Amino acid sequence: MIDRLIEKIEKTKNPTVVGLDPRLGFVPGFIKEEAYELYGKTPKAAARAFYEFNKAIIDAVYDLVPAVKPQVAMYEQYGPEGIKAYIDTILYAKEKGLVVIGDVKRSDIASTAEAYADGHIGRVKVEDEVHEVYHEDSITLNPYLGYDSIEPYMNHCKAYDKGLFILVKTSNPNSGEIQDLDVGEEKLYERVGRLVSKWGEAVMGKRGYSHIGAVVGATYPEQGTRLRQLMPHTFFLVPGYGAQGATAKDLAGCFDQNGLGAIVNSSRGIIAAYQLEKYKNKFSDKEFAQAAREAVIDMRKDLERVL
Numbered sequence: 522m523i524d525r526l527i528e529k530i531e532k533t534k535n536p537t538v539v540g541l542d543p544r545l546g547f548v549p550g551f552i553k554e555e556a557y558e559l560y561g562k563t564p565k566a567a568a569r570a571f572y573e574f575n576k577a578i579i580d581a582v583y584d585l586v587p588a589v590k591p592q593v594a595m596y597e598q599y600g601p602e603g604i605k606a607y608i609d610t611i612l613y614a615k616e617k618g619l620v621v622i623g624d625v626k627r628s629d630i631a632s633t634a635e636a637y638a639d640g641h642i643g644r645v646k647v648e649d650e651v652h653e654v655y656h657e658d659s660i661t662l663n664p665y666l667g668y669d670s671i672e673p674y675m676n677h678c679k680a681y682d683k684g685l686f687i688l689v690k691t692s693n694p695n696s697g698e699i700q701d702l703d704v705g706e707e708k709l710y711e712r713v714g715r716l717v718s719k720w721g722e723a724v725m726g727k728r729g730y731s732h733i734g735a736v737v738g739a740t741y742p743e744q745g746t747r748l749r750q751l752m753p754h755t756f757f758l759v760p761g762y763g764a765q766g767a768t769a770k771d772l773a774g775c776f777d778q779n780g781l782g783a784i785v786n787s788s789r790g791i792i793a794a795y796q797l798e799k800y801k802n803k804f805s806d807k808e809f810a811q812a813a814r815e816a817v818i819d820m821r822k823d824l825e826r827v828l
């Protein structure tokens with residue numbers, strides 16, 4: 522997966538991943554009304570509205586970006602229909618040639634992790650039939666349970682050309698409460714970074730980066746720079762740009778000397794761009810997808826300034 526991702530970043534000249542985190546408040550009225558007419562004001566209608574919204578966003582940006590990152594929570598809250606919209610969104614994005622990072626943040630003991638791994642990035646067996654279920658190219662994981670909770674996913678990275686992004690330093694305001702604890706001579710996030718880097722050695726891609734990447738929040742520039750030094754062969758997924766307040770210069774340290782090594786996520790800042798001050802006088806509700814396209818172009822220019 523990591524080699525495909527790097528190739529797509531080089532082709533689009535854009536290390537941006539569009540976060541597909543739909544909320545009903547982001548979906549324009551005309552899409553919601555259609556869904557409500559069909560299914561009433563139900564979870565099924567919300568899921569339908571999300572899928573139509575996502576398709577329009579994907580159509581507007583697929584030639585500009587290498588990847589999308591659907592956030593499973595947004596879909597899961599609406600139950601089985603929401604999960605169907607999550608999977609349908611993934612399949613549509615893949616049809617358009619995008620790499621899909623499923624933000625599912627799983628973590629459990631090995632025997633349970635096997636089930637998550639099979640469902641998300643492997644295959645499930647029903648008697649003598651084998652099926653791919655969720656279709657993500659890569660997923661996010663929480664490392665808190667240690668190596669045996671990660672290992673089940675690693676076999677699938679090799680077998681099915683998939684990838685992982687493991688939380689190392691998250692972008693949220695309270696991430697330091699645990700991740701910045703002193704453990705001996707270093708901080709916990711540094712120790713976790715070293716571990717993730719070590720685990721990644723077993724699943725190296727062809728371009729100098731491992732199929733096991735790390736999530737490193739753009740909101741912590743010093744820690745991002747430190748982790749880039751500690752983890753030279755680990756690709757970073759960098760959330761926190763835009764809506765969470767991080768700017769291009771905050772995340773510059775996450776990249777390597779060739780301007781590679783990281784992909785920057787923006788969700789609300791792109792998919793709901795038409796509601797933002799900067800774009801709302803230029804784009805109507807009906808033009809929400811064009812606004813997203815312009816936000817992607819602006820983000821690419823912004824990142825180019827620091828790479």
Ligand SMILES: O=c1ccn([C@@H]2O[C@H](COP(=O)(O)O)[C@@H](O)[C@H]2O)c(=O)[nH]1
Pocket residue numbers: 540542592624690691692693736737738760761762763764765786787788789790
């Ligand atoms: O440390 C982390 C890990 C994951 N996220 C996720 O990224 C997006 C960010 O959305 P924005 O709208 O661009 O703020 C969202 O899905 C988070 O769950 C993160 O923000 N920080």
